[in-house]
Amino acid sequence: MSSFVVALDVGGTSMKGGLVSESGAVLLSERCPTPRAEGPEAVVAAIREFISHLADSGDGIPAGVGLAVPGLVSEDTAVYAANLGWRDVPASDFTSLDVPVMLGHDVRTGGLAESVLGAGRGVPDFLFLPIGTGIAGAMIVHGQPYGGSSGWGGEIGHIPVFPDGEQCACGQFGCLETYASAASVGRRYSLRAGIEGVRAEQVVSSDDPLAVEVWDEAVEALSLALATYTLLLDPSMIVLGGGLAEAGPALFDPVRTRLVKRLAFRDAPPLLPAALGVDAGMLGAALLGWRAAGREDLGPGWVMDVRSEPLVS
Amino acid sequence: MSSFVVALDVGGTSMKGGLVSESGAVLLSERCPTPRAEGPEAVVAAIREFISHLADSGDGIPAGVGLAVPGLVSEDTAVYAANLGWRDVPASDFTSLDVPVMLGHDVRTGGLAESVLGAGRGVPDFLFLPIGTGIAGAMIVHGQPYGGSSGWGGEIGHIPVFPDGEQCACGQFGCLETYASAASVGRRYSLRAGIEGVRAEQVVSSDDPLAVEVWDEAVEALSLALATYTLLLDPSMIVLGGGLAEAGPALFDPVRTRLVKRLAFRDAPPLLPAALGVDAGMLGAALLGWRAAGREDLGPGWVMDVRSEPLVS
Structure with a gap:
């Protein structure tokens, strides 16, 4: 029997x-670009x-394939x-290998891995x-990622944290994402300061009053969204990942303080901090690949080389 | 074998x-007052x-007891x-009968019945x-009420819909409940108009500009909370109950319009409208009583005399 699976985390750029x-x-772990500009079928x-190439590097035929999309x-x-132009692509289209394939939603597959x-x-x-x-968000409910009644759940980035707030690219107003994503933090500061192309990590570490203001609004938006999530879903913890979580205490400390302040009776x-970093999606896809191969038991016994110290105390 | 259970929905006043x-x-269906003023043990x-009294009216010994608390x-x-002063009261304390007992959270037991x-x-x-x-809220997830990691979930009444809004009795700011509960609608109009004791249903049906304003704020708060719930949990429907749902189209129509407007990409x-009205808690408790008796199968086959026409088209 084969002793490996092929795992793939498909993003918009790579x-x-x-x-x-x-x-x-x-x-084995490799990256390759996603040829999004060439259209849905090219991707x-x-x-x-890419799957065939990876499989060829293994010793034998893979037991299964898992994909986070x-x-x-x-x-x-x-x-x-929407961003890849796909409509109803069957799992079997993604590989020419005759092995079982399982697909998963990208964020929820990362959540499965965490x-x-x-x-x-x-x-x-x-x-x-993950804040990128x-x-x-990936809501883990009774030990499994939960996608809602039709798979559209977890859109915490688009809940209206500021009802009269700025319009989001999605068309709604006051969405969390339009204040607190890494892209938004950079964009909002660049716009306000009249400097192009400033990145979120520069804003976070700057003491320019405009940067402090933009970061403060991001922190406030996050605290409101996490207070809402806590009151509704009563999670036993919140795991922050993605690029912005690399800010460490500059993110965790003020969000924690304001979250506590927003909650009165609980x-x-x-x-x-997330433990698996950029590997979460690929590792979750590996779990899916093993599930496709009938090995739902695998995972809990694995010892991963993950960040053992939390970013913050 | 006994062919009935005792079901009880315990509220703060009755x-x-x-x-x-x-x-x-x-x-059989009866009401009796909750002697809350006399302390936790008196209740x-x-x-x-009350359970013994109800059981005595039945033909034989009940198969089980279900309580919504x-x-x-x-x-x-x-x-x-908090409102009854209870701490760690075992289910067996609630009855002197030697029959199995099952407890459930009041709102989630109503949700189970719906x-x-x-x-x-x-x-x-x-x-x-239920808006009273x-x-x-009772979040039904994979067919069962979901209370979160520790049973404190579903507090949609206390999510911050207006971050800079009025302080709620709970201590937080801008909670849904402080704008949109039946009690709040009455209280906010009374305060603004300088008239004591106006009830929500009077506010809803009034064309006094102050009443229109208060109702408009309640509808806006509800739309925001339901947009947030929808984006996070992707429910296949939302069932509104409680006293305020009796407002019918005056509630459903504007909330529906604004909810649609708040959602851009889904x-x-x-x-x-809820189907079971004020009986939801008692009927849910009956399901719990039957579950206590080992009859998880009961319920789906029951034909209830419920509202067959929706309040609104």
Whole structure:
């Protein structure tokens, strides 16, 4: 029997692929660009080639393939992905190999990895919130990522934190994402200061009053969204990931303080940094690949080489 | 074998009790006051007596007892109820009968009833939102009420819809409940108009500009909270109940319009009126009583005499 799966995390600009063994060893890890500009079919073809290339590097035939993809997705179909132009692409289209394939939603697959292998090990109910170019959450409910009635759940980046706030690219007003994503923090400061192309990490570490103001608004938006999530879903913890979480205490400390302040009759859940970093999606895809191969049991016993110290005390 | 259970819905001012048969027939339904002013133990004693009284009216010994109670609750313990002064009251304290007892959270037990017997029959993922003196929701997830990691979930009445808004009785600012509960609608109009004791239903049907303003703010608060719930939990529908839902189209129409307007990239779930009215808690408690008796299968086959026409088209 084969002792590895092919795992792929498909992003809008690049794909991260790997081979992961039965014991959780990452045998190989590679990146390749996503040819989004060439159209929906070119991306599917590129995925097919990348999977074959990865599989060829393994010793034998893979036991399964797992893919984390954006948009609306079921285990066997990429139903809809606006940014890749997909509509109803069956899982079998993604590989020419004759092995079982399982698809997962990108953020929820990362949440699955944090749940089984990372910061949420052994915690049945929590929120995994990666803050990057955009913001979406993976709600872990009874130990599994929950996508709602139709798979459109977890859109915490678009809840209206400031009802009369700025218009978001999505068309709504006052969305969390338009204040607190890494892209928004950079964009809002650049606009206000009249300097082009400033990145979020520069804003966070700056003492320019305009930078302090923009960062303060991001922190306030995040605290409101996390207070709302806490009151509704009562998570036992909140795991922050993505590029912005690299800000460490500059993010965690003020968000924690304001979250506590927003909650009067209940405790705030602890805020923790994600453990798997940029590998979360690929590792979650590996879990899906093993599930496709009938090995739902794998994962909990794996020992990962993850960040062992929290970013903050 | 006994063919009925005792069901009790314990509220802050009154208790609704009943006997419910194996086929879902409500054999008896009675109300009695909750002696809250006499202290936590007096309430427990009153429940014990009420249950015995109800059981005596039945033909034989009940198969089980189900209770819907406020606060933090597990199946076998009323862990904490601020308004009744309870702390860790075991289920067995509530009855002197030697029959199995199961407890449930009041709102979630009502949600269970709407899910199995009412507006949510056959719908695995939805929100049941009774709007009365206060506001709390029952989140139905994969066909079961979900209370979060510790049973404190569903507090949609206290999410901050207006971040810089009025202070709520809970201590937080801008809570949904402080704008949109029946009590708040009455209170806010009374305060603004300088007239004491106006009830919500009078405000809803008035064309006094101050009443229109207060109602408009309630509708806006509700739309924001429901947009947030929809984006996070992606329910397939939202069931509104409680006293305020009796306002019918005056509530449903403007909330629906604004909810649709708040959502740019996804559809709004349908808004439906609850089907079981004030009986939801007692009927849910009956389901719990039957579950205590080992009859998890009961409920779906029951034909209830419920509102068959929606309040609105």
